[in-house]
Amino acid sequence: MLSKMPEETSEYLAAIFTFYGVFTLQGQIVEANDALLAAACLAGPGAWIRDAGWWRDEAARRRLQQGLDQAARGSRLQYQEAVHLPDHGMRRLHIAIGPVRSLDGRVTRLAFGATELAPPSSAGRGATEAEPVGFAARQAAILDALPAHVALLDQSGTIIAVNEAWRRFAAGNGVRDPAAFLGCNYLAACMPSDGSPPSPGDEQAVAIAAALPRILTGELQHFTCDYPCPTAQGERWFRLMATPLPLGAGHGGAVVLHLDVTTNRRTEEALRQMQKMEAVGRLTSGLAHDFNNILVLIIGGLELLMPRLTDGRSRALAGKVLAAAERGSALAERLLRLSRREPTRLQLVDVNEAITIEQKLLQQAVGGTVSIACDLSPEAGSVLVDPNELATALLNLAVNARDAMPEGGQLRLCTCRERATAPQGAEQVVITVQDTGQGMPPEVMARVFEPFFTTKGPGRGTGLGLAQVHGFARQSGGSAHIASAPGQGTTVTIRLPHHDEEPAAPVRLQVL
Template sequence: MNDRTSDTHLLGALLDAIPDAVVMSDAAGTITRANSAAGKLFGHDPADMVGNRVNMIMPRALAKRHDDFMQGHLETGQARIIGRGRTVEGLRRNGDTFPLHLSIGRADHDGGPHFVAILHDLSQRHATQEALSRSARLDAIGQMTGGISHDFSNLLTVVIGNLELLEPHLSDDTAQAMVRDALEAAELGADLTDGLNAFARKAPSHSQPTDINTSCNAALSLLRRTFDPRYVITAHLSEDLPPVITDSTQLQSALINIALNAREAMGDGGTLIVKTELVDIDDTYIAQELDVAQGAYVRISVADTGRGMGPDTQQRVFEPFFTTKPVGKGSGLGLAMVYGFVRQSGGHVTVYSEIGHGTTIGLYFPIIDPLNANTSQQNNDIHPPRGKDQTVLIVEDNAQVRKLSVARVNDLGYNVREADSGDTAAGILRDDPDIDAVFTDLVMPGDLDGLALARHVVATYPHIRVLLTSGYAEDILSRQGETLNHEILCKPYRQSDLAKALAALFQAR
């Protein structure tokens, strides 16, 4: 082996050790080298990228600007884009665009200029910034509404007090009726300010060690007495849950508020399922997925079979006065009060919903003694089972969740292909004989949702394993008429849960 070949191998090893994507090109914009990270980032085999123009990893608008920039640099020598980092958009093989930080360097070699681009994926950073911005917006609204509600409470106290003093001195029945109407309206106003205080986390709280199941049973008892028989209410309450610090009365009120919203969403009938369980958010992945601190929590999941919510509604569902109900049918404070109460308890609220498939709201309460919680399960998860170089096709329409799933499965020792829909996945399965398993979300747009894709795989590729995942409870799906003949991994799941599910999938065959 001569020195030049040795240097080439050394450069290749160096590039593949770099976690960020590195793409080299010549003056014509033809890719001369791409490292492994570039292949993973853009969804191409690095070897297939070589010989193509760098435009293949750019959206059309950016590709045109890039050609103009490079032509201008080559003609004038001005380094407007050389040696300066900037944020641009990248284009994956499946057509998805995503944010990138791009830095370009130049080196003159073999009589001509060559360019090196270092690209860092900003998707997770942008998602985190969006979550922080949403949280900051809710906090800002909370501060504003807290101040307004305080002033209105003082005014209403004066109004109610004077009306109560005035009523006994009136002998005219009509005048007394008018006072009573005014009192009723003022008391409704007082209830409204109580709701604003709850969202602003300024409502009086009587937090103490609380048994979650006792509070849930109390709320469920009331709901079963008041809900129409068309609405089926079931509960799956885990035994021996550790206590949490919260206000039991406010917790029951929160559950009732969620249930009333669910009933509204279910129209003429449906199923409501309340589930409690102990969860350990002890790995980075699930903490990112939920935007919640790591630790041990008691989770209450309230799932319904209603009409569901789109992404825009989910973004605003906890804002005070935001409602999708007709005028006069709701104040928009119910879920805002839930959010404020749970955050006041040191917990977190999540929403999982799809149009036409219902909604699941999760309430997370940190437990009192996390050191003694679920230690046996933690000890068993120190060395989760790993893959043996099998190839898993991940099918998920949410780009952020798909990126996270790819990273999780990669970390477990599997090769990964990805698709943003069941239809795209069917094409990949047709063209790639090396797929060993399909890991797909159940609810997706297109002709093939997750369940239809699973049936297609069983019928056409019986040697390929199938693992389903969903944010909905399995019994919710079964009550909607779905036949789940495959293993299902419920979101959000821990990395160890994913490792065990995939390992069991391959051991079963």
């Protein structure tokens, strides 16, 4: 049974200390003022002072425990400690712990009082401070300097400290009092509660929930896992790394680190995509090359055979076979162009001129329901490309726009010049082709530049249009990008290095 302290005792304590309380000999709170309970994130009588959220590290808690033990044996002691106060950050406290005796002289309770010390204002003030206090403050400062979000957990998984990056991230995502995490269980604070609808990251949450208890007991030495996390700025990816914290005999605990790896993941994904494109491109051109050689034999044979055919029906039949073989050969030639490696004579092409010449053909391709608008900047200038490839790329984009606007709409062709981003880099000529069509979801967008990727039915799409656009841009030393969302239309941007003059020697095309 926890009995209250006499009124006047609390008045004496209130006169001296900002934070005060009376505990059992084991450190359980009998009575405490509101300031202590609020600052230490404790519920009230019955809570344990060692569970106070403000002992940032295990060393501080050990010092407290030693103080309580000493007081229980009848000694009084005072010391200073750096602690984390909600809304104030790190503060230095002067702490006093002493025995409270009954009339017969037995120690029955422990009195605890603490006052906040003024922050050191002049150099050298802290020089005489006890080393352990300085060490704890330094550890806290190191934690706060880390870019990763760090939480220290005790052996039950309760969060006993979080660093500045964690607090900033929590505040940026609507948690008004980041200190509210202190004293909560890590899994409850960070994982979706049961019954919430499935969301990205659930699978990883299960793995984390399974691994963490094993980390806390020291059975598992390291656990790492990447997980998606919805934030105010959209989904981001974090790498969680958890390791046991050796806290001395009988004490477990863990440090959990969360590092934002969104940029790394995007780069890796882009690299994987590039490698896939390259592999498919090589395979395609290899096959197309062999296939074309066979077709050349067939076409040559048919050309020799045809004059010898006297019968009209046979000649007509052979003519059809020849036409089909020539179509096959033209297709093989298109495939070869996707990853052409032989040197070609590139030409200086004024993009505005090229677009103006093509405009009529593009209008025919998109049909009467789609209007074409051009916004060609006189500054755009010239690029060094194969003019036929540029025309084919524009046509492919126009046909895609038409397919995305079955009810009609607008196709905008714009050009402009972009300054070099790198000091030595070339200026870029930018061509954008924008439609007001149905747009596409992210999973389609991720694959559009892949050869043979199509969402159109058999006979309607080959999946080679955007692969050609991409191949052409890369081979010309530039790039192609796509921006789209369902219902929001699509914009394809081609960037090509700006050139003023024809090259002296033939330029070798870049390998896809």
